[in-house]
Amino acid sequence: METKSEQVQSMARHLKLASVAGGLDDLLTQAKDGQTSYLDFAFNLLNTEVTYRNHLNFLKRQKSAKLPLVHDLSNWQNNPDCGVSLHQVAQLQECLWLEQNFNLMMLGPSGTGKTFLAAGLCHEALRKGYRACFRTMDQLNYLLKMKDITRSAGLEYALLLKTNLLVVDDIMMFPLEKKQAVGLFNLVDHLHQRASMIITTNKSPDEWVKLLDDEVLATAILDRLLFKCEIIRLSGKSYRMDHRQTYFS
Numbered sequence: 001m002e003t004k005s006e007q008v009q010s011m012a013r014h015l016k017l018a019s020v021a022g023g024l025d026d027l028l029t030q031a032k033d034g035q036t037s038y039l040d041f042a043f044n045l046l047n048t049e050v051t052y053r054n055h056l057n058f059l060k061r062q063k064s065a066k067l068p069l070v071h072d073l074s075n076w077q078n079n080p081d082c083g084v085s086l087h088q089v090a091q092l093q094e095c096l097w098l099e100q101n102f103n104l105m106m107l108g109p110s111g112t113g114k115t116f117l118a119a120g121l122c123h124e125a126l127r128k129g130y131r132a133c134f135r136t137m138d139q140l141n142y143l144l145k146m147k148d149i150t151r152s153a154g155l156e157y158a159l160l161l162k163t164n165l166l167v168v169d170d171i172m173m174f175p176l177e178k179k180q181a182v183g184l185f186n187l188v189d190h191l192h193q194r195a196s197m198i199i200t201t202n203k204s205p206d207e208w209v210k211l212l213d214d215e216v217l218a219t220a221i222l223d224r225l226l227f228k229c230e231i232i233r234l235s236g237k238s239y240r241m242d243h244r245q246t247y248f249s
Contacts, residue, residue, distance in 0.1 A: 054129075061126050064159060067134050073120035082113065083234040089117070093124045098165060098196050103225055106200045108234030114200035117234075118167045121198060125165045132165040137173055144183035161190055167198040175211045185221050192224040199225060 076089050097104070104121070106114040118134070125132040135143070143160075146153035160166055166187075176184065191197060203211065209218040 058126065061131060062123075064131075065122060065126055065133050066139075067123055068115065068119045070116060071119035071123045073117070073124070076113075076117070076120070083108065084117070084232050092121055095121075095125055095128050095130070097230070098125060098130060101193055101196050101228060103196055103227075103229040104198045104232060105225065105229055106198065106232045106234060107202070107204075109202055112234040114202075114234055115169050117232075118169060118198045118200050122165060122167045130164040131162065132167070133160055133163050134167040134169065135160070136169045137171045140168055140184070140187075141174075141176065141180050144180045144187070147183075160187065163191075163195055165196045165198065166191060167200075169200045171199050171201045172203040172208050172211050173201075175213070178214070181212045181214065181217055185217055188221050188224050192227070197225065 073089060073093060076086065092104070104118075106118060108114055122132045122134045143153050143157055147157040148154065188197070205218070205222055208222065209215045212218045212221075
């Protein structure tokens with residue numbers, strides 16, 4: 001015959017309270033040793049489950065985000081010539097701009113930290129409970145091509161439509177076909193005033209027109225991106241070239 005503790009664990013599993021079922025014995029021991037009040041015991045029981053579910057939710061959102069491997073902003077170097085200070089990076093990490101659906105556009109040559117900063121802010125948004133996704137322009141271009149063809153691409157595109165923050169890395173690196181350019185406009189238009197976007201690019205707005213081969217479309221996309229937007233101009237030497245590695249010593 002099941003003990004009362006085993007019955008509680010069984011009911012917890014039935015209610016899909018996995019953390020409660022697994023941690024009940026420890027909580028009961030703590031309650032006995034510390035003479036925990038009924039209210040404290042109930043709080044600890046539910047808090048264990050909430051913490052566990054929040055962690056699972058974070059892992060799920062992190063997997064969907066598809067962040068680059070390197071995104072730890074604690075490694076951001078204080079360089080007064082790079083275009084953004086440590087104080088500004090810390091301010092951006094608070095993610096208050098997300099509450100106002102502000103966009104960030106990071107401009108600058110290759111290797112100046114645009115992708116690293118964008119990925120780091122995406123990770124901070126995830127940690128604070130936001131739905132955030134990181135996609136390169138190449139990945140997004142493929143998704144725009146395939147979203148009406150394959151189920152997996154359609155589901156991923158639907159995920160982007162529901163996100164609180166979408167990072168598009170290296171936008172306008174290559175020319176877009178007309179259909180994908182229109183798809184990009186539709187995505188930006190849908191997220192406009194509903195979510196925030198971080199755009200990294202080494203192309204000026206004038207070059208966007210050439211790459212899209214459509215001044216009206218380029219203007220419409222930029223109009224929505226820049227309406228509520230902080231433009232961060234990154235400069236300096238390429239990190240990759242300054243830290244270039246060689247095989248032979």
